[in-house]
Amino acid sequence: MKTKQFFIVLSILMMFAGVGVVGYLGLSEAVLPAWNPASVLSNDDVDHMVGKAISIVDAKGSVISQACRVSVGDEIINHKGDYYRVIKVDKNRAVAKSLGKDKEFLAWNEYLTDERLAMAAANRQGGTVGVYHTHTDEAYVPSDGKESIPFKGGIYDVGRSLVNRLEQKSATRVLYDETPHDPHDNAAYQRSRRTAMKLMQQNPVALIDVHRDGIPDPGYYRATVSENKVSQLRLVVGRQNPNMEANKDFARRMMAYANKVHPNIVKEIFMAKGNYNQDLMPTAILIEAGTHTNTKGEAERGVALFADAVPVVLGIEGPQRQVPGGGITQPGADGGGGWRAVGWILGLTLLLGGGFLFLSTGSLKGVADRLSGLGKEFTNYLGPIHKIRQRAKKPGGDTKVKKKACDNTADRAVIDQRDEVTED
């Protein structure tokens, strides 16, 4: 027994060592360099750390985007429809590979012609949208004085600007939930999940989680759009979500339409690590309204312009319905992203379920046995009926049945004995 314990301890130590090595090799490059392990324990350092951005460059070295935290596999679709995937992350530079143009975004772009925009504007109907903030302390340094004001960050003003515009300019009913989810951390998403669910119970067409970014360069988001000085928006889609394809499709539609109404209001779609509660709904989206170094006014004007596009995209006022004579490709309008997401979910379930079965039975034959047993397990619900039927089919006196009964008793005895031993 002692050697066994030794091996257990050894294996745990080995695992810890392994995690350490992998963490060192994998994470140290993928995360911010200016991290001091001791800062984990001190509050101030964390909340007031000056933002550092990683520049994302393409193969030629020109900057295509900036973000606070980039990991390999993150994807970007910019407002022109260029599709990139991050393949390498260094200390403050990430390299992205071009995947060409995003065909579906371009098709959406093409689909939204001037006539359809006009039709959309003319055709107004009601609908419901849920708006909330996961990070409720987020604020804008030039206007609010600091980047974090717990429980009442400037982000509320930006949210209200979005809500007001939605209500004024369209017949959209907006559910604005101002529940704070402080402190500002990743677990805030766990807390805001409750808020999102509460909103969902009122049957909204979409959920919008409004944030502001943390990159230091205000110029990155600053722009003049439709003659307003605004901060542009970034739409974020979480990659750790089995429904991701559906949410991505929604983001594409959102960017295509918003940029038709107010060119360049949406800067890009960023697909980052995380879930952001987007698994709750295929039409859930996270928006970053500028960054903490932009002024709050810029952000407020930015989301207001974005609000003009929201109702139409949601189909509340929509060109999504068939337009006579509209023969251009209509991607995703029938939920292409939705179908792909279904495929993902089914694929993952099969893969994991299969792996699980294989592991727990240890052989392919075992898998087959388990699967054939699965059907029987469900018939268990109809157990008595099943038995009665069997009895009706096979009249008593059959030697097989007797033998079965005998086996049953033997099994029962073993089980009972075992229960006695274990029950203490």
Next chain:
Amino acid sequence: MDRFPLGLIVLIVVSLLIFFGIAQRALDRMRLSDKGALAVILALIVGSFINIPIPGTPVPLEINLGGALVPVGLAVYLLTKAGTGKEVTRALIASGVTAVVIWFIGSRIMTGLPEPAGRFGFIDTLYLFPIVAALVAYIAGRSRRSAFIGATLGVLLADIANYFYLVQNNATNTTKSIGGAGAFDSIVISGILAILLADLIGEARERLQGGPTSEGKPDALLAGLRKPEFGRKKRDDKPRDDKEMRRKSEREEADPFED
């Protein structure tokens, strides 16, 4: 949601079915019968719509029936059904450790200015919590049940800690919700994923080791591992009837890892 295209409707239906299907299969591995597990699932779904406000608290507090009370109740039931005091202690310690670790990773490491998930936001808390709970429970007691208890009580404790944070900061403009996302709350999802993960870790380790250990284990437990022979001829491998099924499930129960 009347204008959702068919693809999205199918997506929602399929994911709901798979989620609840997996949840039922996972709960089935607790000390619950098939029907019991189904009843718990129903309670989770129905309870999702019931929020119970707790009066007289400094910061308004409400607890969801399906998202908190049902899973926590199940955890407590499993605790009371635990065989030995040692098991209970292990499960409770695992819960405490889980709570501290998820708070540490979720609120200390994955925090700060970087958007959208803080520094080191490498994995969503929705998945982080069950992974932590399963690992801790496995190290503490090699137990699926302990993983479930650790995950649900661990997340609950982290929520309670957050409540005290709110009270401390006098955040009276909020209503703290515990388990408010109902059947999709992190309390429920963590519990279910933790069971599956603990099972996966346990099975994988047993495979690596070359099968379950039988040395020094009570005979009755071993009886569940190998087929009882009782003078019968070599059995055929096909599961034949419900007797066979029962024996299988008994064998599962006798899995040394579960206890």
